[in-house]
Amino acid sequence: MEQKNDVTEIPVDVLAQKVLDGEQLFILDVRTTDAFDDWKIEGENVEIINKPYFELIDSIDSIMHQLPKNNPIYVICNKGGSSQMVGQNIKEAGYENVLSIKGGMNAWSELLVPIKIGDISGGEITQFVRIGKGCLSYLIESNGECAIVDTNRMIDQYEDFIKKNKLQLKHLIDTHLHADHISGGRILAEKTGATYHLPPKDAEEVTFSYSSLEEGEEIKIGDVIIQVLYSPGHTIGSTSLIVDEKYLLTGDILFVDSIGRPDLAGKAEDWVNDLRQTLYKTYRNLADNLYVLPAHYMGINEMSKNGSIVEKLSVLFERNHGLNIESEEEFRKTVSENLPPQPNSYQQIRDTNMGRLNPDFDKQREMEIGPNRCAVR
Incomplete structure (x- = not known):
């Protein structure tokens, strides 16, 4: 010190x-x-x-x-x-x-804390907890290869982890076009030669090339298969990932203690039905012993003892209020009337993630200051 x-x-x-x-x-x-x-x-x-x-x-x-x-x-x-x-x-x-x-x-806002979630075929999955903002990203490693999901802009901290563990970065995946933080996925892909994946329905206005993240696609990392599952509602392109038939990465659709908001692109009325379809049908048809790994958390009550944020899908079906609203009308009212303020600079952040803006370091930091606000309260 x-x-x-x-x-x-x-x-x-x-x-x-x-x-x-x-x-x-x-x-x-x-x-x-x-x-x-x-x-x-x-x-x-x-x-x-x-x-x-x-x-x-x-x-x-x-x-x-x-x-x-x-x-x-x-x-x-x-x-x-x-x-x-x-x-x-x-x-x-x-x-x-x-x-x-x-x-x-x-x-404090820019610190990432790596926490091991569990073992997968030939390796393990690590959750990077951005404790000062509630963002969660994931490094999936198997047999010396790795992928990062929902990368934050502080790419040096991922690079240090990769170097320390002697891994080869193969894929960067964003589950959706983020509106509350600037993605580091594209920049890190360009720097390392890894493939950057983005859902095409969220990428219609991006200014750069990317690999389209499509329903039913499988991405291989060592011995691990990442299955791509289209799950709209937070955004029109929101996509979930099933890793090694054990973990469900839900992006900003489903959290441990809440559900995703559908309004950050100004299309709440259009996307409420998509959100309900994903939560009440698509996810209900999945194996309920999957462990849910979201892209955000709202508070310390969602943390496990080691600081990780993870819960079985079956538990969320029982305890998460957003998964237990029988009336479609009540659901629509809940997700339209229980919204926190928009994230700070969210439109500028969206434009940056689309490649329309290229703010400097200080401006990026300023844009991200504040809590995440991606969930329905």
């Missing part, structure tokens, strides 16, 4: 592991109240308070009654600068164990 202005910095990956391990954590978030209310660090044993940094420049008296005397105080801001300043003020007030979160919420 680095020393800067007498306040120790802690990397976001260390903090994330503490969150996943269920440690008792006290966090002081010094961003503006609006930013905090929109999006914050969450965890089972995380206590977090908010006080904008500009109210703490001259004095921390207003929060001293809330600060723990004997436990670490973790301070976070947007980029890591203001948290250093506030942390120094807290130390000078007599608190010894004060840590600034390096890179702030920007770094």
Whole structure:
């Protein structure tokens, strides 16, 4: 850890592991109240308070009654600068164990935590948890080959994993055209020579070449077969993947505790019926012992003890409210009236994923800031 202005910095990956391990954590978030209310660090044993940094420049008296005397105080801001300043003020007030979160919420948003889900033929499947945004992506490996599904834009973290495990990347697959985060699939495919797959019904306006992801197609990775299943509803092209006849990757159609929203391309009325058809007929006809692996999660209540997000399809048929609405009219009302706000910059993100925009790094980061909002509440 680095020393800067007498306040120790802690990397976001260390903090994330503490969150996943269920440690008792006290966090002081010094961003503006609006930013905090929109999006914050969450965890089972995380206590977090908010006080904008500009109210703490001259004095921390207003929060001293809330600060723990004997436990670490973790301070976070947007980029890591203001948290250093506030942390120094807290130390000078007599608190010894004060840590600034390096890179702030920007770094928290971009961290991917790899968690092994289970074994498959000749290899295993790893879930990359983007803990600061709720995005989930998957690396499927078998006999030295691998594919990545729903790649985030932070491709260096996948590259490090691939290099460490001596894998050859063969395929990048997006289950749909994403609207809440920028895909790294096409860029990583161009960089490595792997094949980039995208559902054709979501790709009618893209500006680049791709391999069409078609119903009934099989993609081979080592000894593993990935079966392609057309499952519209979140988007017109939404596609699911069955991996090794064991795992069902549902994209943004079905989550552990909710279902996908059908409105991010402005066609909710058109796609509600597709969503119901996929959830209530297509998925019902699948083996219910499949393990569901979604592309997002909404909250820590969906996490297993090791931090992974996975559940049997049979369990979701029993417990997920979105799979148990008998009336079509009630279903339509539920998915049209229980929607969170649109994701930040969602149209710009869609245009970027179609190749229409080419924003620089800072702009991409700005576009993605905030929580994911791909589910019906």
